[in-house]
Amino acid sequence: MNLSLPEELTGKTGLRTEEMILNVGPQHPSTHGVFRLVAKIDGETIKEAIPVMGYLHRGTEKLAENLTYTQIIPYTDRLDYLASMTNNYVFCHAVETMMGLEIPDRAEYLRVIVMELQRIASHFVWWGTYLLDIGAIGPFLYAFRDRETIIELFAELSGARLTYNYMRIGGVKWDAPPGWIDKVSEFVQYMKKELDNYHRLVSGNEIFVNRLTGVGTYSREMALDYSLSGVMLRCTGEKWDLRKDEPYSIYDRFDFDVPTSTDGDCMARYHLRLEEIVQSLRIVEQAVAQFPKDGEIMGKVPRVIRPPAGETFVRIEAPRGELGVYIASQGKDKPWRMKLRRPSFVNLQILPDLLRGENISNMIAILGSIDIVVGEVDA
């Protein structure tokens, strides 16, 4: 869409248009943290958008080289701080894979329950803040009310509300306190009904639908070329979910669907995330039903964790997409090199392409639909 006047017209009227550099962020309220976007605009049309990252860079990968394996876990909490549990898991999973550790059933169930609850909580934050970007303030607080229940559950389990540091190599740190599992299933039942209200409040709203439909569209090929994952990939019709396609942990024991859409626009991503909440609730429900009555929560793990020399790469389906960890070990108690495949960072790469030629009023809607967490983008 090009709004600038044709040349012969500007020549006659003497109107001169000029491009302007617009700096979005790092303190802009809708960049979800300290992300910066330098946009070259002509009128209200974006000619070029350059993402500037690194304001939240903490050098996690480098720091990890000087930490023992157990000490790295709290650092993973702070990558994608809206999904600490999945970050915990992917790191522990990598080390466990290297060492070939057996994880007790009870620990695996606890892991799956917290990871799926975490996915729900993460999508709530996305839903709330996205609506905030679109201009509706109410949904944000409704989403946070329900996320609060999950956070309370996590706090009961691990003592923390955001950075849980819950998982350990070989299992989990704390067992579920008495009655915790019941509270989880109570929440699942409540949320199944409550989700209808989310749809009733927002999904059908004319203004909302008009703002999102057909905005930020890209094709399946483009998504694959950019190596997108998670909802960003599934909204183009590519059915790819690591929980189904490369089951890790005990995901092969549960019955759930992978929602996809072929529209590839912001609206598709909106609906997919809400649909993922439903599927996660299904998984939690089954996990709660199958939860072993007793058992260990930590497997047999050597006192000092020294994975054998070699390297490994594992990947899981985090709320934002494919989260991978590469660890190169030289047989010491500290990794020689750790590398993270952060879905927020990878998914963000498509942004300049999506924004080119867009109206600036779509900028926030498109950026928001990618669902980035700057802690993960910058690591």
Added chain:
Amino acid sequence: MTSLLEQTPSLLNVVLLALAAVALLAVVLGFVTYAIYFERKIIGWMQLRPGPNRVGPLGLLQTVADVAKLLLKEDTRPKSADKALFALAPVLAYGPAFAVLAVMPFSENIGFADLGIGVLYYIALSSITILGVITAGWASNNKWSLIGGLRSAAQMISYEVPLVMSVVGIILMTGSLNLRDIVEAQRDVWNIIPQFFAFCVFLIAAQAELNRSPFDLPEAESELVAGYHVEYSGFRFAMFMLAEYVYMFGMGSLITILFLGGWLPPIEALGFIPGIVWFILKFSLYVFLQFWLRATMPRIRADQLMSFAWKGLLPVALINILLTAFFVSYSNGSF
């Protein structure tokens, strides 16, 4: 009170009129203070929050504290701003907001100027505020302000057209531009019934005129940071805020007068209740609607906003004029 204006000016007249004006100012400022309080309270309740509850009993002095804070703040101005225009903009936005209240008949006997062209006066004067907004956007020398100011100007000018057009139907029915006559003409039935389409158009266009949700694009926090007043702080900012809320007062009064029968009771039997009570009730209903919308609605997109004004509201308003004209001529026996 109106009689004062018609007498020859004397010291007594002038003093009385000045006192009355001050009284109105106090009422309006009191309204603004508590409108902000109730807005925060009501939206708070709708969003599972308690709202302000710390300053004074039930938080009733919250706005007072806020205003005091704004007054005591350092008056900052960006280095590269256009000094004169930067200072002028809030006044331009704020002056007309108060001036429009002069023609409002709040009840049978409370009202100031009884202009023959009351409606026209309101519409003409309220347009001046656009100048204040666009001046603020330009003078701040900030890109966000500029975009906000330009959007605002485009929006307010576009929506002024359907707003005016929707009132034409009422003027045709009443045969007068005087606000008092318009209310008196609603003795039998309020304008909201015969002029229902006009009411809808007016209500929507008024939202856009007031820059309130879902048309709050000029100050779209999540997109434009704060729009045209991003560089304003302290009392200059307070003046923009004040202008916005005084306009809400003005628009609430206008919509009550034009469509909801002003001070008239809904049924004749309730006529013993003073007119001003009815006026306040209807007016409060409108103000509540504002808060409700703000708590619920997402923000419309700029380009859709424009096409909605020109392709949606304006045709409806024009058809309404045509139909009204037809019925008025028919009942006058012109056919």
